[in-house]
Amino acid sequence: MTFDGFARYELESFFLRRDEQGKFYCRTCLAMQLARRGARKITAIAWAAAVEEAFINPGLLRVRPGRPCEICKQPGLSIGADPHDDEVGDALDLLIRSP
Ligand SMILES: [Zn+2]
Numbered sequence: 001m002t003f004d005g006f007a008r009y010e011l012e013s014f015f016l017r018r019d020e021q022g023k024f025y026c027r028t029c030l031a032m033q034l035a036r037r038g039a040r041k042i043t044a045i046a047w048a049a050a051v052e053e054a055f056i057n058p059g060l061l062r063v064r065p066g067r068p069c070e071i072c073k074q075p076g077l078s079i080g081a082d083p084h085d086d087e088v089g090d091a092l093d094l095l096i097r098s099p
Helices: 003-016 027-037 044-056 086-097
Strands: 062-065 077-080
Touching (some): 003 027, 003 044, 027 044, 027 077, 044 077
């Protein structure tokens, strides 16, 4: 896995945490959360790049226009994982099953 791929993987893992499921964040707040609570070896710059990339190509995550950010409550573009989404459900199943 490349370094960028690692930041991306960590970003998705963040949203699969039990207490983060269903929460949506704007770019700024997400980068801040990841810097505080994500893997230490990933720099703020790498997190910001991974966040930008996730908004363009969300993959497992969902970008919701107008959904207020969990932290700043700004109704801009926000990103998160919807636990009722089939793809997210499958990813959670995998996490639970993996040792
Ligand atoms: Zn925010």
